[in-house]
Amino acid sequence: MHIVVLLKAVPVVGTERLDGASRTGRGQLESNGNDEYLLEKALKLTEAHGGEVSLLTVGPAPALEALRKALAMGATRAYHVKDDAIVGSDIRATVAILEGAIRKLTFDLLFVGADTSDGQGGVVAPALAVRLGMPYLSYASEIEPAPDGSRVTVHRLSPTGYDVLEAKTPALVMGTQVLGEPRYPSLRGIMQARSKETVVWSLGDLGVEAGNVGEGAATTRVLSAAAPPQRSGATIVKDAPDAAVQQVVDFLAARRLI
Amino acid sequence: MAGILVIGEISDGAPTRLTLELATLARGLAEGSGAEAHTILVGSGAGSAAAAVATYGPGVLVVEEAGSDAPAAAQLAAVVAPLVAQRGPDWVLIGATPDGKDFAGALIGLTDLPILVNGSGVSWADGGPQVEMSTFGGRLVTQSGFTGKRGIILVRPASVVAEPAARVGAVETVSVPERQPLPEVKVTDHVSQVGATASIEEARIIVGGGRGLGSPQGFEVVQALADALGGAVGATRAVVDAGWISYGQQIGQTGKMVKPDLYVACGISGAIQHKVGVQTAGTIVAINKDPDAPIAEFADLMVIGDLFEIVPRLTDAIKARKSGGG
Amino acid sequence: MTDRLSEDQRALRNAVRELADERIAPRAAEIDQTGEFPWDVVKLLADHDVLALPYPEAYGGLGGDLLTLCLAIEQISRVCATSGLILAVHELGATPLMLAGTDDQKQRWLPDLAAGKMLVAYAITEADAGSDASALRTRATRDGDAWRIDGSKRFISHGSVAGIVAVFAVSDPDPAAVKAHRHLTCFYVEKGSPGFAADRLEHKMGIRGSPTAELTFHGVVVPDTNRVGDVGQGWDLAMRTFERSRPGIAAQAVGIAQGALEVATKYASERKQFGRPIGQLQMVGAMLADMATQTEAARQLLYAACDEIEAGSPKAASWAAMCKLFAGDVAMAVTTDAVQVLGGYGYITEYPVERMMRDAKITQLYEGTQQIQRLIVARDLLTKRD
Numbered sequence: 028m029h030i031v032v033l034l035k036a037v038p039v040v041g042t043e044r045l046d047g048a049s050r051t052g053r054g055q056l057e058s059n060g061n062d063e064y065l066l067e068k069a070l071k072l073t074e075a076h077g078g079e080v081s082l083l084t085v086g087p088a089p090a091l092e093a094l095r096k097a098l099a100m101g102a103t104r105a106y107h108v109k110d111d112a113i114v115g116s117d118i119r120a121t122v123a124i125l126e127g128a129i130r131k132l133t134f135d136l137l138f139v140g141a142d143t144s145d146g147q148g149g150v151v152a153p154a155l156a157v158r159l160g161m162p163y164l165s166y167a168s169e170i171e172p173a174p175d176g177s178r179v180t181v182h183r184l185s186p187t188g189y190d191v192l193e194a195k196t197p198a199l200v201m202g203t204q205v206l207g208e209p210r211y212p213s214l215r216g217i218m219q220a221r222s223k224e225t226v227v228w229s230l231g232d233l234g235v236e237a238g239n240v241g242e243g244a245a246t247t248r249v250l251s252a253a254a255p256p257q258r259s260g261a262t263i264v265k266d267a268p269d270a271a272v273q274q275v276v277d278f279l280a281a282r283r284l285i
Numbered sequence: 286m287a288g289i290l291v292i293g294e295i296s297d298g299a300p301t302r303l304t305l306e307l308a309t310l311a312r313g314l315a316e317g318s319g320a321e322a323h324t325i326l327v328g329s330g331a332g333s334a335a336a337a338v339a340t341y342g343p344g345v346l347v348v349e350e351a352g353s354d355a356p357a358a359a360q361l362a363a364v365v366a367p368l369v370a371q372r373g374p375d376w377v378l379i380g381a382t383p384d385g386k387d388f389a390g391a392l393i394g395l396t397d398l399p400i401l402v403n404g405s406g407v408s409w410a411d412g413g414p415q416v417e418m419s420t421f422g423g424r425l426v427t428q429s430g431f432t433g434k435r436g437i438i439l440v441r442p443a444s445v446v447a448e449p450a451a452r453v454g455a456v457e458t459v460s461v462p463e464r465q466p467l468p469e470v471k472v473t474d475h476v477s478q479v480g481a482t483a484s485i486e487e488a489r490i491i492v493g494g495g496r497g498l499g500s501p502q503g504f505e506v507v508q509a510l511a512d513a514l515g516g517a518v519g520a521t522r523a524v525v526d527a528g529w530i531s532y533g534q535q536i537g538q539t540g541k542m543v544k545p546d547l548y549v550a551c552g553i554s555g556a557i558q559h560k561v562g563v564q565t566a567g568t569i570v571a572i573n574k575d576p577d578a579p580i581a582e583f584a585d586l587m588v589i590g591d592l593f594e595i596v597p598r599l600t601d602a603i604k605a606r607k608s609g610g611g
Numbered sequence: 612m613t614d615r616l617s618e619d620q621r622a623l624r625n626a627v628r629e630l631a632d633e634r635i636a637p638r639a640a641e642i643d644q645t646g647e648f649p650w651d652v653v654k655l656l657a658d659h660d661v662l663a664l665p666y667p668e669a670y671g672g673l674g675g676d677l678l679t680l681c682l683a684i685e686q687i688s689r690v691c692a693t694s695g696l697i698l699a700v701h702e703l704g705a706t707p708l709m710l711a712g713t714d715d716q717k718q719r720w721l722p723d724l725a726a727g728k729m730l731v732a733y734a735i736t737e738a739d740a741g742s743d744a745s746a747l748r749t750r751a752t753r754d755g756d757a758w759r760i761d762g763s764k765r766f767i768s769h770g771s772v773a774g775i776v777a778v779f780a781v782s783d784p785d786p787a788a789v790k791a792h793r794h795l796t797c798f799y800v801e802k803g804s805p806g807f808a809a810d811r812l813e814h815k816m817g818i819r820g821s822p823t824a825e826l827t828f829h830g831v832v833v834p835d836t837n838r839v840g841d842v843g844q845g846w847d848l849a850m851r852t853f854e855r856s857r858p859g860i861a862a863q864a865v866g867i868a869q870g871a872l873e874v875a876t877k878y879a880s881e882r883k884q885f886g887r888p889i890g891q892l893q894m895v896g897a898m899l900a901d902m903a904t905q906t907e908a909a910r911q912l913l914y915a916a917c918d919e920i921e922a923g924s925p926k927a928a929s930w931a932a933m934c935k936l937f938a939g940d941v942a943m944a945v946t947t948d949a950v951q952v953l954g955g956y957g958y959i960t961e962y963p964v965e966r967m968m969r970d971a972k973i974t975q976l977y978e979g980t981q982q983i984q985r986l987i988v989a990r991d992l993l994t995k996r997d
Binding site for chain 1: 356358359362381383386387388389390391393394395397399400401402403415419424425426427428429430431432433436439467468469470471472473474475476477478484490514522525526532533538539546547564565567568569570571576581582583584585586587588589590591594595598599602603606607
């Protein structure tokens with residue numbers, strides 16, 4: 028079984044910034060919040076059923092750090108799409124680039140982590156699935172390939188519990204943290220990551236025109252940015268419980284919340 | 286049809302509140318721009334839901350569809366994508382729910398329309414929509430626009446207050462040009478789980494619990510307060526990962542973004558990953574033993590004390606008040 | 612801390628640091644107080660493949676280079692010097708085997724060592740032969756296919772817990788051989804060999820959890836297949852071993868210094884006297900500044916030495932001596948100052964700096980005293996090279 032895991036390299040939480048041209052600054056990068064959960068699931072599945080896990084990331088050189096950690100966790104190889112022309116790409120361009128890269132690979136399952144709140148809105152994965160002509164199964168809390176690898180069953184989180192979804196492979200599965208905590212890379216994994224294969228692709232290798240991606244081709248743009256309105260600081264209540272509770276009730280009543 | 290198209294969602298035969306919020310938004314944008322606005326409802330029950338949506342103003346397009354065993358977003362995409370291609374709305378508004386995002390993605394894949402996501406507000410300026418977004422863990426609020434004349438906007442729940450219109454809109458049944466089914470996915474079962482609750486994103490009042498609760502049993506205290514207030518229960522990632530409560534209740538960067546009128550945080554330190562999910566709430570009250578907890582920086586009222594002393598008393602006080610006493 | 616490290620060296624350093632902080636630090640005071648060898652830490656390090664670091668991948672090890680190994684020793688020593696020594700001795704004891712063992716010998720012993728199933732010790736020092744290795748008396752006499760070893764070794768770290776011990780014995784007592792440094796041979800003696808005993812454990816000032824044993828050999832028969840290197844190659848092996856083991860002790864010293872610096876800095880930022888944190892008082896601030904500068908200098912010298920030694924520098928012996936010399940003195944100075952910064956609190960066992968100060972002293976003594984290190988550096992300076 029071959030599982031490809033998409034890793035989004037995002038700015039380390041707390042260090043994000045916009046540069047002068049209102050583009051996301053390129054500082055230190057780490058894996059998007061949920062991607063490692065999908066990687067963990069992929070590793071568990073290949074450990075149980077045999078097979079390999081490959082990584083795919085699109086991003087500048089610092090994305091390598093996220094790739095290295097993922098290789099240390101146990102992935103077999105990494106594909107890194109790196110090209111200066113990618114900077115400033117919008118969602119459409121991102122989908123086109125990913126499509127170009129994924130078309131070069133053969134696999135049974137493609138895993139994508141659910142977006143974080145600052146991510147691309149959870150739309151890249153379903154768009155990609157449509158472009159690739161693959162079934163799309165989202166918000167997975169459990170992923171189970173059939174023993175012969177020809178189908179996959181997924182539990183999709185719902186407000187009342189979960190729905191059971193089934194499709195043929197190759198399929199694109201988007202998953203959540205409910206899949207299980209990612210392992211720490213072992214020392215053995217860290218040392219072995221050095222000798223694992225990393226293939227670097229430019230846009231030309233993918234057959235994607237530089238003119239179709241990047242800032243120049245962006246269909247959206249940031250017009251302005253500002254700090255959010257400051258909440259005026261908290262009123263502190265330190266009284267004994269009964270007196271404190273009375274203050275809370277009065278506070279809520281004054282704001283017509285109760 | 287040029288103009289604005291809202292993609293509506295139906296739940297139990299009625300439009301979701303988010304659908305009504307988007308209809309209100311579309312109406313406002315249409316008034317500001319002179320464009321037409323419609324809400325499209327798809328599925329069995331679309332007809333009966335349409336009347337409710339029509340009271341929010343814009344016209345309603347109904348596509349009656351038998352249910353299928355495909356996921357909701359896939360069913361929607363099969364029907365709406367060809368309609369969008371045929372009628373060519375300039376702007377498509379979609380609610381940022383899981384199904385909404387799945388559908389929006391499929392729509393991009395099928396139509397190549399531009400998209401802005403994570404919208405917490407939409408206004409009309411310079412001949413097009415401007416979308417407000419909170420980024421970088423809430424450190425920045427940006428206004429973004431489209432470079433062209435068409436696009437999709439994903440809008441978060443509670444970004445707009447739903448308001449009925451002065452005039453009821455027209456309801457029109459439409460037929461779908463050739464359906465474009467997506468690659469097959471079958472829903473074979475719906476499993477209900479104890480403890481799973483309706484989406485907290487709709488809740489006007491949320492009481493959240495964090496590690497300060499000490500144990501899964503701590504949530505009993507939180508639930509009691511939520512019940513007294515008529516609200517929902519939320520949680521931080523730490524307690525979800527610890528298995529004390531289900532992922533559906535998680536608020537924060539990798540959980541839900543909520544914008545209730547009131548958020549009561551019990552035993553929550555207020556780390557940035559959680560703050561992101563809750564900082565735009567109308568009023569935030571925090572109860573914590575630690576006066577240095579980061580939540581003090583963005584709460585409106587901070588009670589320093591033992592939550593197991595404060596919260597039950599607060600619950601009693603609210604119940605008493607509601608029953609006419611206090 | 613430094614961009615001189617490669618990405619996986621940084622990743623490894625961070626992983627070991629996390630392990631040390633979460634699982635070893637809570638045990639450090641207890642290990643010192645009870646003086647019991649921490650088998651649980653051995654298991655922890657084995658389970659996490661830390662003990663596999665020094666060994667080649669072909670034998671189940673991680674193939675870590677000298678710098679990677681030192682990074683790990685430093686991070687562990689930061690929280691517990693006894694635990695840091697576990698890894699350092701695990702490398703020291705097996706180095707002669709890795710330098711000169713046959714493939715057969717490596718195959719016999721390295722896999723178990725890499726898996727952490729067995730510990731190894733290094734026995735050269737004797738009661739009357741510390742700095743003066745020409746005074747060694749333990750004798751190895753040829754006996755057909757085997758050798759007979761008679762004598763005793765003293766101050767052998769891990770001597771009582773090791774499954775095998777690298778023993779350096781005199782195979783040729785002839786003064787000419789001694790003068791030519793051809794008098795010693797290295798044997799690996801297995802625990803349980805008749806006549807071989809690990810007796811008396813020393814009560815020490817520091818690294819109390821590390822068992823320091825006296826080993827006695829009464830007619831211990833050792834097959835020739837347990838001889839590592841040529842007959843008479845012992846001295847050469849020992850010298851080459853020092854090139855790799857002395858940086859390990861330097862790493863332990865840097866780790867101890869770093870740990871003490873962190874405790875002192877935290878204390879100085881929280882403890883208030885005269886209305887402010889004492890770190891803001893100039894005399895205390897100056898001490899902390901010197902402690903930090905010295906520790907960083909020791910660290911950078913260690914990293915540079917590791918690179919030079921790994922690259923096969925002809926001055927490897929001098930590099931090893933320099934980094935151990937400097938780091939040992941720094942550890943002693945920094946820990947002493949750390950106690951000073953904490954004042955009365957530094958003197959009581961409730962705070963870890965008194966233990967760190969007691970632990971630091973050994974780094975100026977073993978693996979060659981500071982005086983021996985100076986001899987080596989001076990000799991190298993005065994060696995004429997083309």
